[in-house]
Amino acid sequence: MRITQGTFSFxxxxxxxxxxxQVQYCIDQGWAVNIEFTDDPHxxxxxxxxxxxxxxxxxxxxxxxxxxxxxxxxYGDRYIRLSGFDASHGWESVRLSFIVNxxxxxxxxxxxxxxxxxxxxxxxxxxxxxxxxxxxxxx
Amino acid sequence: xxxxxxxxxxxxxxxxxxxYRDMGYWQPDYEPKDTDVIAVFRITPQDGVDPIEAAxxxxxxxxxxxxTVVWTDRLTACDKYxxxxxxVEPVPGAPDSWFAYIxxxxxxxxxxxxxxxxxxxxxxxxxxxxxxxxxxxxMRLPVAYVKTFDGPxxxxxxxxxxxxxxxxxxxGATVKPKLGLSGRNYGRVVYEALKGGLDFTKDDENIxxxxxxxxxxxxxxxxxxxxxxxxxxxEIKGTYLNVTAATMEDMxxxxxxxxxxxxxxxxxxxxxxxxxxxxxxxxARRNDMVLHLHRAGHSTYxxxxxxxxxxxxxxxxxxxxxxxHIHAGTVVGKLEGDPATTKGYYDICREDFLxxxxxxxxxxxxxxxxxxxxxxxxxxxxxxxxxxxxxxxFGDDVVLQFGGGxxxxxxxxxxxxxxxxxxxxxxxxxxxxxxxxxHEGPEILAAAARHCLPLxxxxxxxxxxxxxxxxxxxxxxxxxxxxxx
Numbered sequence: 001m002r003i004t005q006g007t008f009s010f011x012x013x014x015x016x017x018x019x020x021x022q023v024q025y026c027i028d029q030g031w032a033v034n035i036e037f038t039d040d041p042h043x044x045x046x047x048x049x050x051x052x053x054x055x056x057x058x059x060x061x062x063x064x065x066x067x068x069x070x071x072x073x074x075y076g077d078r079y080i081r082l083s084g085f086d087a088s089h090g091w092e093s094v095r096l097s098f099i100v101n102x103x104x105x106x107x108x109x110x111x112x113x114x115x116x117x118x119x120x121x122x123x124x125x126x127x128x129x130x131x132x133x134x135x136x137x138x139x
Numbered sequence: 140x141x142x143x144x145x146x147x148x149x150x151x152x153x154x155x156x157x158x159y160r161d162m163g164y165w166q167p168d169y170e171p172k173d174t175d176v177i178a179v180f181r182i183t184p185q186d187g188v189d190p191i192e193a194a195x196x197x198x199x200x201x202x203x204x205x206x207t208v209v210w211t212d213r214l215t216a217c218d219k220y221x222x223x224x225x226x227v228e229p230v231p232g233a234p235d236s237w238f239a240y241i242x243x244x245x246x247x248x249x250x251x252x253x254x255x256x257x258x259x260x261x262x263x264x265x266x267x268x269x270x271x272x273x274x275x276x277x278m279r280l281p282v283a284y285v286k287t288f289d290g291p292x293x294x295x296x297x298x299x300x301x302x303x304x305x306x307x308x309x310x311g312a313t314v315k316p317k318l319g320l321s322g323r324n325y326g327r328v329v330y331e332a333l334k335g336g337l338d339f340t341k342d343d344e345n346i347x348x349x350x351x352x353x354x355x356x357x358x359x360x361x362x363x364x365x366x367x368x369x370x371x372x373x374e375i376k377g378t379y380l381n382v383t384a385a386t387m388e389d390m391x392x393x394x395x396x397x398x399x400x401x402x403x404x405x406x407x408x409x410x411x412x413x414x415x416x417x418x419x420x421x422x423a424r425r426n427d428m429v430l431h432l433h434r435a436g437h438s439t440y441x442x443x444x445x446x447x448x449x450x451x452x453x454x455x456x457x458x459x460x461x462x463x464h465i466h467a468g469t470v471v472g473k474l475e476g477d478p479a480t481t482k483g484y485y486d487i488c489r490e491d492f493l494x495x496x497x498x499x500x501x502x503x504x505x506x507x508x509x510x511x512x513x514x515x516x517x518x519x520x521x522x523x524x525x526x527x528x529x530x531x532x533f534g535d536d537v538v539l540q541f542g543g544g545x546x547x548x549x550x551x552x553x554x555x556x557x558x559x560x561x562x563x564x565x566x567x568x569x570x571x572x573x574x575x576x577x578h579e580g581p582e583i584l585a586a587a588a589r590h591c592l593p594l595x596x597x598x599x600x601x602x603x604x605x606x607x608x609x610x611x612x613x614x615x616x617x618x619x620x621x622x623x624x
Binding site: 001003004005007008009010011012014018021022025041042043044046083084089090091092093094095096097098108109110111119120121123125127 | 296299300303305306307336359362363366367369370371372373374375399400401491509512557560561564565567568571572573587590
């Protein structure tokens, strides 16, 4: 399966040229671009690991692309996403977030059901990959 | 300060009937205070009725007055409590109607109560005989009053954070047929649409608990569908479970059940009434629940320009009352919606400060004092082929709901959902790259369809579907008028 978190997951994987254009868009809006990676793609895993701090000072997408290349070199077998953070009043959150790197194989999720009273079911979503310890999941 | 104090009070309070304008409800020199509520009404007086007297009557009947002089006014600080019509001007291009601006002192209103606000402003006065018709066009709600409301329980930003969805409109679909599906079959539609790529599915306004499907059955099957789709995609999904019911007790029971089975969103209809909406908003705030409002019934009083309440006023009230989603029109779809007027509704939902913009029907500067934002919903007769227009009109903070445009896809519901999602992502990507999506839209969609068969099919089926009818509720002012004003 292909996890479809992020803004552009239904499109073919973005080329570096396309990624650069989106990064420049974020920068031009005044948003700080952030690189994060994970090997736990659970939909409620909010805190992916940060590749350094959000790049508040970088004004050129090329600078972000250098960092992305460095991140890929270390964590190229994991999910990597870019996000644009808008610190302006009334938003103060992420504006755009999209996946730029995926593991070669995405085994997906199991849905576990615990039957309880009155036909109620308690659902648990479990990533197959996350059954292994962190760092060993997609290698 | 006003005419009354200076006049001989014996004349003013002699038993009998006198003109409203002479009772203190017309004060052309009055400067509204920052804390006043100001309403602008479109008034159409009966033949022979002076517009100023009509405006004063509206001010009187929506505040302290009755049809005759009462001496008990003198037991109160009556001048403070009288609403003051202070400006009457002709409606451009409509010789028999007038805009009347009326200011109300803040003390007239109970804090945090839409029911109380509306009981004054649209209470008795709409049936007043000397008027042929009356429409509440807009209101300026002072910050002092705005701050007495909690507003949306979740708001656009927190909803996006909770759903982990940024940078694009959200996508939804209303389950069709609206009525008749069993719970099991209903859940099938939800599963297919969510798995195919939508973020939300939605109960329709009249799906409550009927012989063919009781609410509890629907909720359970829907949550099976939501959880299956989440596991299949790795994305958070939701379905608006409509908890509208006959009593508050029933609604609370349904909402509690929705919470207990893990739904992120519940839904109510406008017809439950302002008080019930505020109660459900407080419930949603206590329970971290997104609250979706379907504006069922609004067209009975919002659509005709001569009489009723403009939807922009309803939208303001609903943001104060505290709903996270509100249907606000599509412009290009099957339901009423002039583009300039609809933009005004969207701004009311999403902006923290709105400047007066007559060309969008916005009569006053309005601050929302950091009240959370309501996410507008565009729903009704829209399809993937219009994606460039929809994104251009509404930007990112909107839910685009394709009901027929998902479920009616020739290859099935999943394909319909995928077509919409691919069209949307391709359009956002292109916009961010700096392309002119309004003009290049069809080309961008065609290019995206080359790697997506479902989109190609959707574009083929619906390419010629448009709903071009004259709007009944267009602004009265053209852009140049607002610059001058």
